Amino acid sequence: MQLRIAGIGVLSALVISACAPMISPNDTPIALRNVSADAIFAFDAEATCSGFSANEEAVEERFEDVLAEMIEVGYSSAQFDAMLVGLEVETDWFIPYLIALERKHDIDASDDAQFCNVMAQERRERSSIGRLLN
Secondary structure: OOOOOHHHHHHHHHOOOOOOOOOOHHHOOHHHHHHHHHHHHHHHHHHHOOOOOEOHHHHHHHHHHHHHHHHHOOOOHHHHHHHHHHHHHOOHHHHHHHHHHHHHHOOOOOOHHHHHHHHHHHHHHOOOOHHHEO
């Protein structure tokens, strides 16, 4: 199975410190993993599918919203950065998201045509992924 991780570069752009320690994805709040996975799908759609672009402003706003929520419950911005590094380095955390997308739409995500059709559907439905697509 081909992992769709082309959009993972967006995560590194959000990391303030390149030397931040890594926090395991298992120790990362689900909200941060969810927005990271949605961003990966959006940027992969941009790279794979004709007529798609990731809405970088929406991606940034979603990450900022999660950061604000995490700070409100006691996380520091350094912990947030370390969690992003963990999500960037570790790719196994993404597998459940990929499988869930495949099962939800009954597709093989490594088939570009099927993936692009699903991304078009997600965009039309304004799902959490679709709101990150132009």
